[in-house]
Amino acid sequence: MGKTTLIGSVSEIRPLHTEEQLTEASAQVDDLAGVRDKSTTTVAIDFGRISLPGGIVLYLFGTPGQERFRPLWDDIAYGALGALVLVDARRIDASFDVLGLVEETGLPYAVAFNTFPDAPRHHTPEQLRAALDLEPATPMVTCDAREPNSSIDALLALVQHLIDHRPAEHR
Amino acid sequence: MASATSSTVDTxxxxxxxxxxxxxxxxxxxxxxxxxGWARPP
Incomplete structure (x- = not known):
């Protein structure tokens, strides 16, 4: 129900997935706190494509969330115009590293809180924004990565942000 | 807009x-x- 799920829910082509079973080898590396029933993880990149109205075609690259994949980040981010950062409201603190990495890269981004049945409901949008220390202009939406329309809405929030903040020479 | 991106995805x-x-x-x-760490098995 995360990056791989979102790309799979919206892609108009058969998405490339690189999910593999978690093994004992990752037991001391991958933090499963809060997600004990997780059994697979992305080991390379996921890839999908979606056409938006107006002739805009998005190529979606799902990037691994583990810190050990950080050396790949520059190559994966090459040519990207922006990033949609999926955040789990149950584990907000786990998002700090990824957000720091995106900001370090200088990519415009939007934050999408992926919703889960057991996600805490007592956080207001203002509290979530404050917890992540987001800039006022950074879009923040909630989405259900399993639902295509919800995932598309999150992507549209990012695209609108990119359009609104595109360099002057592209206006 | 397409050049840098297409050079990546075409391969x-x-x-x-x-x-x-x-x-x-x-x-x-x-x-x-x-x-x-926040996906679940299908």
Missing amino acids: AAVGDGIHLPDTARDLVKILVTGPF
Whole structure:
């Protein structure tokens, strides 16, 4: 129900997935706190494509969330115009590293809180924004990565942000 | 807008997914990222 799920829910082509079973080898590396029933993880990149109205075609690259994949980040981010950062409201603190990495890269981004049945409901949008220390202009939406329309809405929030903040020479 | 992006995706081993729809005007590469550890098995 995360990056791989979102790309799979919206892609108009058969998405490339690189999910593999978690093994004992990752037991001391991958933090499963809060997600004990997780059994697979992305080991390379996921890839999908979606056409938006107006002739805009998005190529979606799902990037691994583990810190050990950080050396790949520059190559994966090459040519990207922006990033949609999926955040789990149950584990907000786990998002700090990824957000720091995106900001370090200088990519415009939007934050999408992926919703889960057991996600805490007592956080207001203002509290979530404050917890992540987001800039006022950074879009923040909630989405259900399993639902295509919800995932598309999150992507549209990012695209609108990119359009609104595109360099002057592209206006 | 398309040049840097297409040079990346054209080499991706994704079969028919690398071809642009006829109606495409702009090609945009987007990252979908987030922390590890919050997916569940299907």
